[in-house]
Amino acid sequence: MGVAGLRTLLVCLVAGMSAALLLLPLSPLVQCALLFLVAAITWCTPALPHTSAMLLIPALALALGLVDWAGVGQVLLSPIFSVFLFSFLLAALFRDLALDRIALNNLLVWSSGSERRAAVALLISSGLLSMWTSNTAAASLMLPVALAIGGMGQDSDNGRFLAIGVIYSIVYWGVTTFAGSKVNLLVAGATDFDFVGWMALTIPLVSLLWALSMAWLWWLYRPRFAQVPVPAGWQWTNLKQSLAVAVVALTLVxxxxxGIHRPDARGLMTAIPLAGALAFLLLGLIGPKRAWQAVNWRILAIFVASMVLGKIASQVALGQVLFQWTEQFLGQLGPIAVILGVILLVLVLTEFISNFATAAxxxxxxxxxxxxxGLGQGSIALLLGVVCASAFVLPSATPAMGMLHASGAVRQRELSISGLPLKLMVLVAMLLVVIRA
Structure with a gap:
């Protein structure tokens, strides 16, 4: 079957499931399951590549009454949505104002012209930043720098290695603090860990997983870094660059x-990135037309659909149902088999409905x-925190992955090749944690 035939088949499948949802008297649980299948086809294949197709999930959910307009409005006013808008404008500013080149020059000055040392410094600093600012903010700041550094070599494998490596560093090290991700707060609250206790629990395993993931990416892409002439260091050439840096710093801080002191202040968390984006426009740092072009509407549409799916899954108690089915089918093989099945389910869910929705x-x-x-609180916390964060393939998984997809630096096929083995590695690590406990 050729590409055209496959696309026709996939379109027919999506149309058939959509018709079944709208015409048949299905239970909300079955409707939710079919929506997941529609999402899998539209997000993971080229069947319906246009932005309008990404809105199929919320449109069907509205038509079926699984979500109302108020629920969709909550998604559009969520902090994640506003951070996406800010991040897309920030990435455009980095390119337009040559801020990425300034950051690159300073890294090369620090590394005495060694591209390898500059790359390692970027990976480490991305992880450290994500521990204290959230992985969303860290990705919006560090990914443009990674793309600039990746472009300094003649081989595009440098760019792929750095772009994916930065995002994986951000995702992994964001697990280690409450500031890194709301998932950590949720899991730590359920397992009675404080800030210091959570860091002490997660850092050893995260360090190991991060090192293994970097080794895997290095082997996969074989980046070729060189020694280059040391450029001039920190140099501002115009007022716009200074204003842009000031706005970015104020917004992210x-x-x-x-996020650290008032994580439940949803209104503030939404307003701050929007204020930063508005400041870019009002200060003339970016024009309205360029701002519109900078926003990746397909990624935004996928994330809206992802959050809508998360709301529906919560309403129909999908987690409870899936766990009951897993226990029913694997229970005779023992508790370890059930835990293995649950981990696999979570690793799949966290690609489609965001890691926080999965954790909830x-x-x-x-x-x-x-x-x-008899499993200790530490083992339970590690299992939940690490598995829910292990979203390395689809743009719907986390804002960091969404930004990586939006950058266009890496294709979906390449992310599947790099990300799926890492999810298997997490599965093995979690089984070892459970068995040792």
């Missing part, structure tokens, strides 16, 4: 402080199930 679905279920088995 404000967002990080609110499965955390109370797994805590109540694993604790009576």
């Amino acid at each position: 404000s967002w990080a402080l609110v 679905l499965v955390t109370p279920i797994l805590v109540s199930y694993l604790a009576p088995m």
Whole structure:
């Protein structure tokens, strides 16, 4: 079957499932399952590549009454949506104002012209930044720099290695603090860990997983870095660059402080990135036409659909149902088999409905199930925190992955090749944690 034939088949499947959803008297749970299948086809294949196709999930959900306009409005006013808008404008400014080249020059000055040392410094600094600002803010700041550094060599494998490596560093090290991700707060609250205790628990395993993931990416892409002449260092050439840096710094610091001290202040978390984006426009740093072009509407549409799916999954108790099915089919093989099945389910879910929505679905279920088995709170917390964060393939998984997709530096096929083995590595690591406990 050729590409055209495959696309026709996939379009027919999507049309058939959409018709079944709209015409047949299906239960909300079955409707939710079919919506997941529609999402899998439209997001993971070229069947419906246009932005309008990404809106199929929320459109069907509205038509079926699984979500109302108020629920969609909450998604559009969410902090994640506003951070996406800010990040897209920031990436455009980095290119237009040559801020990425300034950052690159300073890294090369620090590394005495060694591209390899500059790349390693970028990977490490990306992880450290994500520990204290959230992985969303870290990705918006560090990914443009990674793309600039990746472009300094003659081989595009340098760019792929750095772009993916920066995002993986951000995702992994964001697991280690409450500021890194809301998932950590949710899981730590369910397992009674404080800030210091959570860091002490997660850093050893995250360090190992991060090192293994970097080794895997190095082997996969074989980047070829060189020694280059040391450029001039920190140099501002115009007022626009200074204004842009000031706006970015104020926005990210404000967002990080609110995230640490008032993580439940949803209105502030939404308003701060929007204020930063508006400042870019009002100060003339970017024009309205360029701003419109800079926004990747396809990625935004996928994330809206992802968050809508998360709301529906929560309403129909999808997590509880999936766990019951897993226990029913694997229960005779013992508790380890059930835990393996649950980990696999979480690794799949976290690609489609965001890691926080996945954590909200499965955390109370797994805590109540694993604790009576004698599994310690530390093991339960590690399992939930690491598995829910292990979203390395689809743009719907985390904002960091969405930004990586939007950059156009890496194709979906390449992300699948690099990300799926890492999810398998996480699965093995979590099984070892459970067995040792």
